[in-house]
Amino acid sequence: MAARRPRPCLVCGALTRNASRCDTHQQQWQQQQDRTRGSAHQRGYTQQWRTTAARAVARHRTERGDWCPGWRVPAHASSDLTADHIVPKAAGGTDDPENIQVLCRSCNSRKHAQST
Numbered sequence: 001m002a003a004r005r006p007r008p009c010l011v012c013g014a015l016t017r018n019a020s021r022c023d024t025h026q027q028q029w030q031q032q033q034d035r036t037r038g039s040a041h042q043r044g045y046t047q048q049w050r051t052t053a054a055r056a057v058a059r060h061r062t063e064r065g066d067w068c069p070g071w072r073v074p075a076h077a078s079s080d081l082t083a084d085h086i087v088p089k090a091a092g093g094t095d096d097p098e099n100i101q102v103l104c105r106s107c108n109s110r111k112h113a114q115s116t
């Protein structure tokens with residue numbers, strides 16, 4: 001069995017036995033990934049919110065099925081459901097179930113487009 005052949009780093013082209021980057025650039029890339037996660041955290045989209053949102057969607061599905069209540073449109077069938085805050089976090093809304101609304105992705109983006 002042949003040993004794994006070195007590959008050129010995606011950034012500088014130096015040969016490396018890493019998956020896609022030399023040690024230096026692998027490290028830089030990792031730090032960049034950490035920063036991206038950090039900014040998502042600052043925007044309020046924490047792991048906790050994702051869990052809460054997923055749970056809200058799951059509960060909605062159990063109770064009403066793949067059904068969007070509609071935002072300024074009649075309720076309609078949709079399997080692409082997302083959870084969103086009724087009162088935005090920026091306006092003091094919480095992650096409580098009472099402040100969470102389940103809408104399909106297109107209603108949700110329409111709502112966001114009109115509320116800004």
Ligand SMILES: [Zn+2]
Nearest residue numbers: 009012022025
């Ligand atoms: Zn490199």
Ligand SMILES: [Zn+2]
Nearest residue numbers: 068070104107
């Ligand atoms: Zn909808």
